[in-house]
Amino acid sequence: MNQPTPAQPSQVPVLALGDVLLVSLQGELHDGMAEQLQHDITNRIATSRVTGVVLDISGVDIVDSFLGRVLAEIASTAGLLAARTVLAGMRPAVAITLVELGLTLPGLVTALDVDRAMELLSQRGS
């Protein structure tokens, strides 16, 4: 499989599993890192045959409005490039905070964990 090397090393690892990109966010994510990640994912989708993106946020304690917007933007950009995005592994506390903030992320497909997200992508793909 064609694996282009990213122009700049990203601080968040983006793994390619077949035709799915697995992005595992860990700990706190600075605004700059989030934007960098957005560029990386878009480039990877555009330059390789990616049909799905799984954003794993099980290691994230805090999702603020900025990160929420970045996640939604990643999903819509990926959608434009014909790749489906699934947000996986959100913690209960994070979900409650987002809902209290009024950020229900309506356009995003969600899954309980990475396993479920992969299942979901393979179902839709077939």
Place this chain on the structure above:
Amino acid sequence: MRVPEQDAAASAPQVVSAFLERRKEQIAQRWADAPLFRSVFTVSRDEAVEACKAVVEALSDVAVGGRLEDIAAPGFAPVRDQLGRMTQTRTRTGSTPAQIADEVAGLRVPAVDLLREEFADPATPQAQECVMALTLLLGTLRLVVMETALDANAELIERQRQQLLEVATPVIKLWEGTVAVPLIGTLDSARSQVVMESLLEAIVDQRARYAILDITGVPTVDSLVAQHLMKTVAAARLMGAECIVSGIRPAIAQTIVQLGIDLGSVLTRASLSDALAYALGKQGIEVSRADAGASAR
């Protein structure tokens, strides 16, 4: 220590304090027969006398400090617990706060009588002043008792509210991958928060794909309750579970429509069984009669 009654230098509170200290035994003996102590310490009279002595000592302490009208005076601290237990006992046996206050007021007469006996002539200004000071002090005691009673009640209410929150929101596993919360009673923001937390925890624990919120037991749905429901549905969706609201009674459906609440983004079903059927159907699970296969054979 003896303080001569006619000593003009001693102020009224100090005279009262000295009197209380000196006649502790007699006052305690008289108070022990008062309804307040007699009904609380039913087992032994000695216990009642001991309790009375503790209260008299506290009053004497407060009088020395001169803060006759201060219910926060440090002198009351040692007897607060005891007074709290006494009022609780009285409340349990069905006394109203007013009755308890009356009983505390009943302690005044025996004490004032004893104080009057101290003076050769109870009509002198100093004697009057001392009686006044003692009356004030006992009035403060009454307030302290009422305060402890109210505190105890507030604590009880808080504890029961907490228990209600914990008890009234169970999350039930209906099927593999399907959980349900039967909501009962009014849904306020504190309860909906607890419901949301326990539902999300259950979704993670059970790896549930479907969550059913059953509102059969919710008496009324207004815009606030609807908002709480929608928040819970949104949070469950963020966790990757689909949420179904079931048990919407006809009257509630009409209210929702009349209030113009938009539940369009929420999946609704009339009953819990309909919701379960939907969840099972979506998971490709079919439930059929056991004898259906037999009769076909």
